[in-house]
Amino acid sequence: MIEFDEQQKRLVLKLVYYGPALSGKTTNLLCLHDRLQQEGRGELMMLDTTEDRTIYFDLLPFFYVAPSGLKIKLKVYTVPGQVRHDATRKAVLQRADGVVFIADSQLIQQGVNAESFANLEQNLSMVGLAIEQLPLVVQFNKQDLPGVVPEAELRETWGPTGLPVFMASALQGWGVLETFQAAVEGLFDTVDQKLGLREHYQVSRDDFVAQLVQAETKL
Template identity: 65%
Template sequence: MIEFDELEKKMVLKLVYYGPARSGKTTNLLKLHDLLSDEGRGGLMVLDTQDDRTIYFDLLPFFLMAPSGLRIKVKVYTVPGQVRHDATRKAVLQRADGVAFIADSQLTEKVNNSESFDNLEKNLSIVGLNIDKTPLVIQFNKRDLERIIPEPEIKTTWTPTGLPFFLASALEGNGVIETFSGLLGLMYDNIDRQYGLLAKHGLERETFLKKMTTKR
């Protein structure tokens, strides 16, 4: 968590879209920006890209207020996927309240996916986050393409891990909100346990998710 100020009644949370290069992290944010209501949401901030590839990160902020008056700000970030930007990834990952891992469904990208996931595990531990306690969802993106990892295989691989996974085609806008919503739900549960979102602030899970994912 970036900030929690009880006096100021302010809570700032951070979600990170992680994954290999060109797996569609920025596209996910762009689609969220396009699909979700302007209300309670800031503009998408894209920090310098080079040849359409993220060098720093992208940011999409969301705001809502709990019945108790607690102002909740959720900042959603992407990391640069390229291997050489590892330092930036670590910096962005810091104090994250949840991670969406965006995998590329193409068969050719299997190795990149797994290397990036290893990198995520390593960096989480470096920045002091416990992977078992950090909300984490997996998105298999680019389902619209051919020669992709078949769904049954994904199921067989990921069901035993207990990690929620989503199939998506970010370019077409499919599965993007579902992934985001899945991650928000896990994050809500986690924060609720620690800070009593429902008990202290009267914010119900359903309300939180609905407010955060209202479509235009």
């Protein structure tokens, strides 16, 4: 948790999109930016990139004001996926309230996924976060490509972990909102447990989720 100020009635949360290089973390944020209503969110800020690859991070903020007046700001970050930017990943992970792991569905990328997930586990423990207490959602992106691992197989592999797993194509824009919604729900539950959002601040779960994940109404 980045900030919680009771006097100012301000809560700032952090959600991190983690995963191997080129698995589509920034594309996920771009898609969220395009698909969600402008009222609930700020602008997508992309820090310097080299050849379209994230080297620092991207940031997309979301806002929610509870009936009690509590202002909740959710900052969604991506990390650079390349192995060499490990220090940046660690820095971005600090004080995270939730993690979305964007995996690459292509068969040849499965080793890279596993490596990146191990790296996530290691970095979480290095910044003092317990992976089992953190809401964690897994997305298998790039389902639109040929040569992907069948969904049944992915679910069989990841099912035993108990983590919510989503299939998606960020490029085609499906599965992204579902992933984000699951993460927001998980985030709400853990924060509610810690701060008593419902009890003390009249934040309803449905309202919170609906406000943050409000798709642009189709015309």
